[in-house]
Structure formats: structure tokens, C-alpha cells
Amino acid sequence: MSNSNNHKLLIKTDRSSYPQPDESGKLQVDLDSGKYVKVWHGPNHPGVTGNMSLELTLCGDEVVEAKTHVGYLHRGFEKIFERRTWMQCFPTVVRMCVPEPDSNEYNLAASMEELSNVEVPEYAQWMRTLVLEMARISNLLRLLPAHGGTMGLGLGVQWGVYLRDLILDRFEELTGARIYHMYIIPGGVRGKMPDGFKKRLISNLDDIDDFLIRLKRLVIDNAVFKKRSIGTGYINPSWVDKYGIVGPNARAAGYKRDVRKDNPYLIYDQLDFEPYVDNEAASDIFSRTWVRFMDLKYGVEMIRQILDKMPNDGEILGKIPNALNWKIPTGQTYVRSESSRGEYGFFAVADGSEYPRRINLRGPSYTHAIALLEKLLVNANISDVSAIMVSLATCPPEIER
Amino acid sequence: MEKIIQHLQGAFDVKAVKKQRNDLYFVTVGKDQAIPAVTYLRDAEGFSHLVMITVADWMEKGVFELNYIVHNYQLHADISICTNIDREEATMHSAHHLWEQAWTYQRELKEMYGIEFPGSPRVDESFNLEGWDNIPPMRREFDTLKYANETFFPRPGRVSHDPATYMKQKLYPNE
Incomplete structure (x- = not known):
């Protein structure tokens, strides 16, 4: 069986009526046999993160084949950039x-x-780091409770959305926008911290500390959540390099993968932090939830550390050419940072003109939500599909671009 | 990193090396040597992580420049193996046997640039563009504006205005 240790249900089920693997390990599914049902999970589905769909072939309530379909949100951004x-x-x-x-x-x-x-x-580098860490916790406040949400625990999601809104308030105060901030610009950032910003942000961080205590009781310690998430959606640690798994999903599998530590950028080398790694490599939904829980906890601590250590004032913008006629010399590079979902990189090519020749995004979902998810869903119960997908922190817009 | 680049130069016909940063090199090889070079880096030099497979379209030179960016977690460094392929007969050897996610990149490159990867799984399935019947849209000769005008305009009842003129007429009709 291709994923023989992936899911708990295999332990108790008589497998003789299920499709059998061929020599290559692929399950033999004969759609004309009448034993199988095709189900489209998405693109409009409460258990799908964004506009994406999963074409599932079911044998009873078990997935025997899964295909990820994207393109519902394709906007041709990389063409527009040119x-x-x-x-x-x-x-x-x-x-x-x-x-x-x-x-x-x-x-x-x-x-x-x-x-x-x-x-x-x-000073601009410190402000950038602050904004990136605020973005990390604002995304985790949405994503972390959603692990429980996929199993019917909607209350945590509502708490998380409220707290995320508080962080968005701070973003609005700092940048003028709640979602698309456009605060980090070439050469620096667009502005300084407003008066009283630091105090209000610290107050929000205290609220998040309280939320984490409540969320642990509600989701992490919940018997139903534990029963359904432990052992489900298991990523074999040997797949980490094979599938290009990064960030929290790799750390749940026992690999210390964090761009902030591996290839420090901005002022991360001046901060005292250690990304959480599940040393037991449990690598299931529960483990990935716990890693994200710790990421949020550490993220809050890191913002406090940044606020303590950063200079009170300084230049926000370096010397840059005329922004409207900025010709970049011919060359190419790959730049990466650590998003809340893992390595997030840009391949950029300049041809000496004021237009990019190519900008290509490498998002973690590109590998997690296609090759890996299709592998993980085989033999999963249909009721666990959403939970597995959310536990990989899938973000379809970064796949389609 | 310099030693690894020397090893590459010894084992393959390296056409160019560009050091972008201490932890990022671009190494150009011939088309037939790109996959062996990437395999060598993965198996012998510890570049176990495929960051991405990407392409830049150099239409004026008649080539696509393919980049296989691989990362070494011990050295915390990247090497991009670059190779130029002919735009008009764009075919490249598949890397799907090296990493499980490689076929996804190749499927997208087939759809967006028309690059063939013989043997790559599901390479002919549509990725983003279901039912697309035009030239691959990321090729530089594809004119997005022309396509939009021909496909979506004119639509009955839809009128475009120059925003500045239109707002002036609405707000200050007597000026």
C-alpha cells in the first residue's frame, strides 16, 4: 500500500474490497466498475482554503485518488509584471x-x-522586521484556530479573527491599509511608528497571550481534536527533501528549517530566538498544529524583543534613483524570506530597462498543496480532507499568481 | 562554495559562472548537461532541496533560459543551474525523477511557455488555463492588451472613459 502508515483507519479496515496497488505502487482504480464516486471538493467549499478544488475519487468514504485543481484565481500577475x-x-x-x-x-x-x-x-530594517513579524502573527491568528475549525470547532476561529483584527488595526495605523500595506518599499519603508503605536501594540500582544491560553484549552487539549488529528495526515520525514517541504510542515517532521536562522536577512541575526521543532517528528495534523501554536507564541515574544531592541528613531529611506524611471542593471537573483508557511522566494530577472524581465514567486503552497497533498489524501477519510489541507497551510493565490 | 563550483567545472562543460552573492551562484551549462549537473549537486554535494524550476524568456536572443535552483541546507547556499534552449523548438529533459514536485513546475512551464518535457507526468493537463487555445501566454510575443481587446471588448453597454476627463465632466460640468 502506497501510504500504508498514513492514516489510522487503515489499521482497522479489511482492505480486500479496496483497490489494490500495481507494481509501481499506484492504486488500480476502474471508474467503470461502479465501486467509485467522483467528488469535487471545492472551489466553493467551507473546508477549502481559497479558490482551489480537489478532485477526489472515493471508495466508500475513503479517498483512493486525489488531484489538485487550481486556476480559479489566476490573474496573470507574472505577465502583468513584465x-x-x-x-x-x-x-x-x-x-x-x-x-x-x-x-x-x-x-x-x-x-x-x-x-x-x-x-x-x-531603522528601516528594524521596521521591516517588525512588519514581517506582525504579518506572521496576523496570519497565524487566522490559520491556527482553523485547524480546529475544520473539525467543527468554529469558536476558536471567531476568537482568532477578532484578535487578527486588532493587529490589522495596528497595520492601518502604521501603513494606512489593513490588508495590502505596501509599506516596505525599495530603499526602506514608507513611514515611522506613530505616537502611542508601541503601547497599543504591546496591549494587543497581551491579548494574544491570553488567547493562546484559551485556544490551548479549546483546541489543543480537546479530546475530539486529539482523536482526529493524532496520526492523521502523516508526512514521512523522508519526504521532506523529496517533496520540497519547508517551514512549519518540515519542522513538525523534525527538520529545523527556518530561513530566518538558515539565511538570516534584515536584523534577524540580532534577535535571540529558536524556531520550534517537533523533535519526535510526529508529523501529523496535531504536530503541525502544535508547531504553529508555538510559532505564534514565539512570534509574540519576538515582536516584544524587536520593540525593546530597535532604535527609537532613524532614517526610513536610503538613497534610491528616480522611482518612476528606475532602470535596473541586467542581472538575476533569488531572494527568500520566511513566511508563516515557510520559505517564500522571488526569482527576479532585470534586463537593464525600467521593466522586470521576469518575476517568479516560489510559494510554499506550490509544493505542499499539489504533489504533497495529492499524496497525503490517498487512503484518507473524506471527513479529514479539509483538516489535512488546512494543516499544510495551503494558500492557492500563491500557486496561481 | 568555490570548491563545489570547481567540481562542477571539472565534471561538466560549464559555459559561465556568475557569483551573485556568497550564497548564490548561477552556473550555465549546455542543455544536455543541465539535468546531470542538477543530479550531481543533489547526490554528491548535498543540494537536496529543489527551490524551483523557472524560466526567463529572452525573445530577442531566441532562447528560453531555464533555471534549476537547488539549495544546500548544510551550507545554507544556492546554486542555479542555467541552460538556454531554443524558443522555437522548446524541449527539455524532464527532472521529475529527481524530486516529486518537479513535474508541477514542468507542467506549468509547458502551459505558460510551451516548453515540452517528454515523459513528465501529467505535463499535458491544463494547470491554470482550462480551455486555453491561444499561444502560451507567458511567451513575450503574447500581447495581453490585444487579447483582452479582441476577447472581451466591445461588450454591449460597456464604455471606457479616461478617468480624469470623465470625473471633470461629472464634477465640474460648466468649466
């Missing part, structure tokens, strides 16, 4: 990942700065 000046790409680039757009801003700005040799002032 017809926009580098600066005109900013309003578009943020839309490649709705819940956590700031990694896009940073990656594009960092690509342009590297290819143009632009220096970023220290």
Missing part, C-alpha cells in the same frame, strides 16, 4: 498572497535593492 515598471509592481505583488502580503513586498524590494546595490538604513 508590462509594469518595477515600482508599479508593488500594488500587484502584494495580492499574490492575501493573508500575508508583506513577504511579497519584502522580497520584491530586496530583489530590486540587491540588483541595484541600494543600501537600506538600519
Whole structure:
């Protein structure tokens, strides 16, 4: 059996009536036999994260084949970039990942700065780090309770959305926008911290500390959640490199993978932190939930640390050319950062003109939600499909772009 | 990293090396040597993580520049194996046997650039563009504006205005 240890239900089920694998390990599914049902899970489905669909072939209530379908949200961004000046790409680039757009801003700005040799002032680097960490916790506040939400625990999601809104209030105060901030720009950032911002942000962080205690009681310690999530959606640690698994999904499998530590950028090397790794490599839904729980906890601590250590004032913008006529010398680079879902990178190519030759996003969902998810869903119970998908932190917009 | 680049130069016909950063090199090889070079980096030099397979379209030179970016978690460094392939007969050897997610990249490159990857699983299935019957849209000769005008305009009842002129007429009709 291809995924013989993947799911608990295999232990108790008589497998003789289920499709059998051929020599290559692929299950033999004869759709004309009348034993199977095709179900489209999405694109409009409460258990699907965004506009994506899963074509499931079921034998009873068990998935025997899964295919990911994307394209419902394809907006041709990477084509549009080629017809926009580098600066005109900013309003578009943020839309490649709705819940956590700031990694896009940073990656594009960092690509342009590297290819143009632009220096970023220290204060601006601290502000960028602060914004990226705020984006991380705002996304985790939405994503972490959703692990329980996929199993019917909707209350945690409502709490999380409220707290996320508080962080969005801070974003609005700092950048003027709640979702698409466009705060990180080439050469630096757009503004300084408003008066009283720090105090209000710390108050929000205290609220999140309280939320984490309540969320642990509600979701993590919940008997139903434990029963359904432990052992389900198991990622074999040997798949991590084979499937390009990154971020929290890799750390749940026992691999210490975090770009902030591996390839420090901005001022992360001046911060004292250690990403949480599940050393037992349980690597199931429960383990990935716990890793994200710890990520949120550490994220809150890291923001406090940034606020303590960062300078009170400084330059926000380095010396940059005329932004409307910024010609970037011919060259190419790959720039990465750590989003709340893992490695998030931009491959950028400049041809000496004011237009990008190519900007290509590498999002974690590109591998997690297609090759890996299709593998994980085989032999899963249909009621666990949403839970497995959400536990991989799938974000379809970054696949389709 | 310099040693690894030397090993690559010893084992393959390397046409160019560009050091972008201390932890990022672009190494150009011939079309037939790209997959062996990537395999060598994975198996012998510890570049176990396929970051991405991507392409830049150099229409004026008549080539696609394919990039296989691989990462080494011990060295925390990347090497991109680059190779140029002919735009008009765009075919490349498949890397799907090396990493499980490689076929997804190849499927997208087939759809968006028309690059063939013989033997790659599901490479002919549509990825983003269901029912697309035009030239692959990420090729630089594909004109997005022309396509939009021909496909979506004119639509009955739909009128486009120059925003500045239109707003002036609405707000200050007597000026």
C-alpha cells in the first residue's frame, strides 16, 4: 500500500474490497466498475482554503485518488509584471498572497535593492522586521484556530479573527491599509511608528497571550481534536527533501528549517530566538498544529524583543534613483524570506530597462498543496480532507499568481 | 562554495559562472548537461532541496533560459543551474525523477511557455488555463492588451472613459 502508515483507519479496515496497488505502487482504480464516486471538493467549499478544488475519487468514504485543481484565481500577475515598471509592481505583488502580503513586498524590494546595490538604513530594517513579524502573527491568528475549525470547532476561529483584527488595526495605523500595506518599499519603508503605536501594540500582544491560553484549552487539549488529528495526515520525514517541504510542515517532521536562522536577512541575526521543532517528528495534523501554536507564541515574544531592541528613531529611506524611471542593471537573483508557511522566494530577472524581465514567486503552497497533498489524501477519510489541507497551510493565490 | 563550483567545472562543460552573492551562484551549462549537473549537486554535494524550476524568456536572443535552483541546507547556499534552449523548438529533459514536485513546475512551464518535457507526468493537463487555445501566454510575443481587446471588448453597454476627463465632466460640468 502506497501510504500504508498514513492514516489510522487503515489499521482497522479489511482492505480486500479496496483497490489494490500495481507494481509501481499506484492504486488500480476502474471508474467503470461502479465501486467509485467522483467528488469535487471545492472551489466553493467551507473546508477549502481559497479558490482551489480537489478532485477526489472515493471508495466508500475513503479517498483512493486525489488531484489538485487550481486556476480559479489566476490573474496573470507574472505577465502583468513584465508590462509594469518595477515600482508599479508593488500594488500587484502584494495580492499574490492575501493573508500575508508583506513577504511579497519584502522580497520584491530586496530583489530590486540587491540588483541595484541600494543600501537600506538600519531603522528601516528594524521596521521591516517588525512588519514581517506582525504579518506572521496576523496570519497565524487566522490559520491556527482553523485547524480546529475544520473539525467543527468554529469558536476558536471567531476568537482568532477578532484578535487578527486588532493587529490589522495596528497595520492601518502604521501603513494606512489593513490588508495590502505596501509599506516596505525599495530603499526602506514608507513611514515611522506613530505616537502611542508601541503601547497599543504591546496591549494587543497581551491579548494574544491570553488567547493562546484559551485556544490551548479549546483546541489543543480537546479530546475530539486529539482523536482526529493524532496520526492523521502523516508526512514521512523522508519526504521532506523529496517533496520540497519547508517551514512549519518540515519542522513538525523534525527538520529545523527556518530561513530566518538558515539565511538570516534584515536584523534577524540580532534577535535571540529558536524556531520550534517537533523533535519526535510526529508529523501529523496535531504536530503541525502544535508547531504553529508555538510559532505564534514565539512570534509574540519576538515582536516584544524587536520593540525593546530597535532604535527609537532613524532614517526610513536610503538613497534610491528616480522611482518612476528606475532602470535596473541586467542581472538575476533569488531572494527568500520566511513566511508563516515557510520559505517564500522571488526569482527576479532585470534586463537593464525600467521593466522586470521576469518575476517568479516560489510559494510554499506550490509544493505542499499539489504533489504533497495529492499524496497525503490517498487512503484518507473524506471527513479529514479539509483538516489535512488546512494543516499544510495551503494558500492557492500563491500557486496561481 | 568555490570548491563545489570547481567540481562542477571539472565534471561538466560549464559555459559561465556568475557569483551573485556568497550564497548564490548561477552556473550555465549546455542543455544536455543541465539535468546531470542538477543530479550531481543533489547526490554528491548535498543540494537536496529543489527551490524551483523557472524560466526567463529572452525573445530577442531566441532562447528560453531555464533555471534549476537547488539549495544546500548544510551550507545554507544556492546554486542555479542555467541552460538556454531554443524558443522555437522548446524541449527539455524532464527532472521529475529527481524530486516529486518537479513535474508541477514542468507542467506549468509547458502551459505558460510551451516548453515540452517528454515523459513528465501529467505535463499535458491544463494547470491554470482550462480551455486555453491561444499561444502560451507567458511567451513575450503574447500581447495581453490585444487579447483582452479582441476577447472581451466591445461588450454591449460597456464604455471606457479616461478617468480624469470623465470625473471633470461629472464634477465640474460648466468649466
